[in-house]
Amino acid sequence: MNIFDNYLELIFKLIKNNQKKLGLKELNEFKGINLEIPPSKFDSDLSTNICMILSKPNKLEPNKLAVNVKDLLTNNIKDFKEIEIAGPGFLNIKLSNNALANIINKILQEGKLFGSNKTNLSYNIEFVSANPTGPMHIGHCRGAIFGDVLSNLLKFNGNKVTKEYYVNDYGxxxxxxxxxxxxxxxxxxxxxxxxxxxxxxxxxxxxxxxxxxxxxxxxxxxxxxxxxxxxxxxxxxxxxxxxxxxxxxLGINHDKFVSEKLIVEKKILFKAIEQLKKTKHVEEGFLEPPKGVTDRNWKKTKKLIFKSTLFGDDANRALQKDDGTWTYFANDLAYHYDKVSRKYDKLINILGADHTGYIKRIEGAVTALSKSKTILECKVCQLVKLFKNGSPFKMSKRAGDFVSVSDLLNEVNKDSIRFMMLNRSNDVELDFDFDKVLEKSKENPVFYVQYCHARINSIFRALKIKNFNNLEIKDDTLNFNKYEKEIIKKVFEWPKVIKISSKKYEPHRIPFYLYEISTLFHSYWSKGNEDQKYRFIQKGKINNNLMITIQLILIVLQNGMNILDVSLPSEM
RNA sequence: GCGCCCUUAGCUCAGUUGGAUAGAGCAUCGGUUUUCUAAACCGAGGGUCGUAGGUUCGAAUCCUUCAGGGCGCGCCA
Structure with missing residues (x-):
């Protein structure tokens, strides 16, 4: 149930059928047109930029086109109760009560599936892949959780996902x-x-x-x-x-562990090289001395090289060392040949910031190996910095000269670690503050979201029920107040959050969304302190509109936290 | 020297294939509790979106320049 996609499709169809009437020669495949929830100061449910986008190639004035499109839509889409032209040519749309009721009923029915766009692709996500020469450290932790949640997210969105760990047990x-x-x-x-x-x-x-x-x-x-x-x-x-x-x-289970040693023993590399020689991606040749490195006894020797400069890399890369043995990259090439042969729609590697320089050669390798049929996308997680009392924190170095995951787990629970590690975009450094994570306040987003759930459950307790069962609404009983409307609009956005975060491989959007909807809930809840009529429970009862609103919040909270794999306690 | 990432409020950060008056949290100041969890809520102040150009109805978002910070730059893995 993605109302944006559904209605856009309707709108596009209508416009196409009435193209001549509207004076539109060029539809531009409707590129750049979107439907979204307008800022809350506008009292409408949906908003589209369609007239502004279409007016340009057709040399029309957006506001004039808008008048015609407005009429077309109001006359033909009965879900649209009222349309206003606003600003430079936006169409602001109010939905009819009947439409609202239908949408909400569908969401209630979908329940645990609400938000899924059912894209149905197969993914292979390689993550962690820490060398088996010691315990996991804090740097691995972020990538591990990122990969795990990205997997959950893509699964939720309807895809098949293989979570893979490449074990570097060779060399x-x-x-x-x-x-x-x-x-x-x-x-x-x-x-x-x-x-x-x-x-x-x-x-x-x-x-x-x-x-x-x-x-x-x-x-x-x-x-x-x-x-x-x-x-x-x-x-x-x-x-x-x-x-x-x-x-x-940490709550992470990989589906598949692939051993480098086994890849070597199976001699996959030779097949890969044979193929790449044919396509001229691999050749015998000489390499220049590495740049930025001085004081080396550089010997120029003939060896097999992969021409990664064809894919934008700084330099071509050696597959053989001076002594003729294979490089790490050579074996990785074989490993990715194996991955490609398993026919996934998409390959994703999650890397730490210190491996950025490796991306172009390995992405290029996959393009070459698959003859451009498979795309590997590498996502990089930037560094994690530990803080305590606002200053950089160093943990015990018992495990070596790094901070291990088990040290971390001794201080902080899994839920908090998972949530906090995703509470930033993967592209920026992440400050992990022990105090904040242990705090029971708004400053700790994990707590704040969980507290929202606990409060909802306190309503159930007060009403002496376990949940709201068999909720259904009819349009004649529909009468949401402004707080409820705001919450419902936010709920409508959930499938869009899933869509964008899946498409861009950005799971951090989920904790941010959950925090936002929690804010709306806490705010509404507190209205009861100022004004009796906003108290959720009146004379031991709760009204239908409110029940529905709360149920919708519950659905997105549960679906979201399920993806994050963070618990939702019913009491705190 | 080269590549990638970052630069948005005093601090830490969101910001949808370019959209409406750029948003949160913290900090500061002020307010809210005999009643469902105040572990919460409400309000105020706070901005040249690093710089300089360009693209267009419209730029934090796209392109170019420069500056600052981080990571990396082996025939290690």
């Missing part, structure tokens, strides 16, 4: 990680001091892993090479498990 970092575990084991078993050499992982969690492995293993750890296979398998298991636990505590 030098893994060797360093395993070596660190090995040295910690030697430290415990043979009392050898752990020397913090370059490239090793000093974090104390490595010690925990070492202890666990020692408890269950029977091998002697006399040589790194001899124990490597066993050690790497065990250490990776532990650290991946650790990450999965953190994700679980």
């Amino acid at each position: 030098n970092q893994i060797k360093n990680f395993v070596k660190s575990v090995y040295l910690r084991i030697r430290e415990i078993k043979f009392n050898e001091k752990f020397k913090n050499e370059k490239d090793l992982y000093p974090g104390l969690y490595i010690k925990e892993i070492a202890k666990k492995i020692l408890l269950k293993s029977k091998i002697n750890f006399n040589s790194f090479n001899n124990s490597y296979d066993f050690l790497s398998k065990e250490s990776l298991n532990y650290s991946i498990e650790m990450i999965k636990q953190d994700l679980k505590k």
Whole structure:
């Protein structure tokens, strides 16, 4: 039930059928025309810019065209009770009571589905993909929640979504990680001091892993090479498990974990390269020394390169290292070849701000691999800064030199973390303030929205019922006051919020919307303090218009918080 | 040097494929509770939308210039 889309379609049809009469030669496919809720100072339900847009290519005056369009619409769409021409040529539309009643009834029927635009595409969203060399830190957390909620959002909007985690369980970092575990084991078993050499992982969690492995293993750890296979398998298991636990505590479950090691073993890379050689995206050649980096022993050697400059990248990228082994990017190319072959409509990668430089090459890779049939879009989450008492806050560094997700979860509950991590656009840095998140006040948006729900439930308690059942309205009983009207208009906007946030991959619009509708509710509620007649419950009863208004709020609160996966307590 | 992101009220930020007098929260000042949760509400002040141009009926939004801040720039992963 998206009234904007529905009515626009009607309007377009009418205008097309009466094109000549209106003197319109050029319809421009109705591009740029929209229907929206006008600012609250205008006393109308809908507003469209159609006359302003169409007047230009047809060389008509917007206000004159508006007079004709107004007549056309009022005579043919009986849902439109009254239309006013306003400002530079807006049409402000009032809906008939009958139309309002029908719309509201439909929303009540749709309930949990209200807001879905039923787009029906298949998405693959890769997110987190933190290296399995240690626990998740605060930086991963934002991307993790962003990806999870974006998945929920796209699912809610009617799509199929695969939530994917790419496990980088291959390469030098893994060797360093395993070596660190090995040295910690030697430290415990043979009392050898752990020397913090370059490239090793000093974090104390490595010690925990070492202890666990020692408890269950029977091998002697006399040589790194001899124990490597066993050690790497065990250490990776532990650290991946650790990450999965953190994700679980945040309420995140991926559908699929793809192992880089497996991608390598399946030799997918060769197929990918073979294909890209044919399309001339991969060639043997030489690369220039990296810019902005000095003091390197640069050797110009011939190797396979991916021509990412064709896709706007700064430089072409090496697929092979000097010693002939494959680069990380090469394996990622193979991984994305695999993703492309799974035939999703859209691929999305969620990255941290420090991976911005990687975007063009990997998006280009997908375009090349899919022969422009699949588009990969990378969304970047900017940094998270921790604050406490208004000043930057550093947590215990037990886990290493970063703030871990489990540290965070010890202080703040999952609901607050999820909501707050999305209470900013992904494009801007996010200040995460511990005090604010723990506060029970308007300043804490999570609380504010939840409190709205709790207050609604207090009405149920006062009326001694569990919910409003079987609500239905007839137009003759329809008589909303100005506060209710405002709330209902806001509810009508919900499908639009879903549509835009789905289209632009911007889940942050949902918490903002929920906060706004909560404000309208709290405000209306408080009117009862000033004026008896606005009290929700009169002589133990509640009137029908109010019941409907509250039910509509409940529907969007529940649908919204479901997408965020944040709880709605009925009492606080 | 290059790429990406950001610059909107004192502070932190929203702002829909370009729309009407640019919106919230915090902070400041003032008010509201014998009655459904005051953990809330109402009101006031506060703006050259970083700068300079351009596009047009109309620009915070699109294009160009410059300035400031962040992130990144390996044949690491």
